[in-house]
Amino acid sequence: MSDDSETIQPPTNLQNKVEKGGPGAVDLDAIARAEKVIANLAGDYINWAKEDLIKLENAYAKLKKGDGDQKELLLGVFNVAHDMKGQGGSFDYELMTAVGDKLCRLVEKLDKIGPKEIEKIRVYVDAMQVIIGHKLNGDGGKEGQQLLMGLEVLVQKS
């Protein structure tokens, strides 16, 4: 930071375009309505997640086959897992967010990939398939927690 910095007041201010209170102002009901809108999209979310899983499976198949640029494919896996991680929690699929995060963390550290890494990716993708297939929302309950524990064990073993 230097001494010759300059402070500039922006030409516009949002306060000139918003009113506080009155009809149409955001209140607790509006927030509740907006949260309800998200809840109502939960059905769509399952379909979005299924589309993402197809993308993941395709990238996985190519990785396993050694077909294409590994770095690119890994980036593809990361991007889809990152999207799934980001969306899950919004729709009460926190377990998906947790598993998506684990897959992101695994993939971002890889600079090369062998059978062990491919097996680990498979385990996470399978877990994501189970979450969507069984609609394990929230923390997934008992089944979800068993899935998470099983994941840890399998990944550490492989």
Add this chain to the structure above:
Amino acid sequence: MADYNLSRLNFLIVDDNKHMRALVKSILHALGVKSILEAGDGADAFKELRHFPADVIICDWSMQPLDGLDFVRMVRTGTDSPNPFVPIIMLTGHTEMHRVMEARDSGVHEFLAKPISAKGIYSRIRTIIENPRPFIRAGIYFGPDRRRKENPNYNGPERRKADKGEVEGSVGSISDKLKDNDDKAKTKAKAKAKDDGDDGGDTPELSQDEINALLNG
């Protein structure tokens, strides 16, 4: 609670994931926003800005070919930028400390961690409305003042003399929820920052409260 009427504000949503755009758009509509434009990546968004007078941009980080950070830098410092002062909320699942600071240093106003909620989005919009910040041009940085609070106990050198007193208006104006969580989150964020060394290992991700506390000093 009676808060702000957002119906006159124009929002630009920039995300390469159409589902995420749909989600953000639905939330904004439910909050009373009427004018929303979508763009699938940073380059498209920059083009849209030429004819769409956005009041707020909600922008994803990970996009191809131009990612969120590149887009923010273009908006802030591009010689042909139509609106360098527009408030930008960075929406992302990348919530590690260094990422938050990187986004801040690119010139974003606010940082919203995924997964998102209606409350989370509104809270960030509200912060932008209530805390209009001056812009600072210093070295290669151009963007909202990164100092959100004056620290009365600061005894160090004044690194930016020209900016003395620039953030007085923003002192103590963070949202109520943040006030409740501020101290706790700040302690946690600092502890994580301490752990977040340059060892190249895993860096912990921050919660939204921890991010807010970090950005609010």
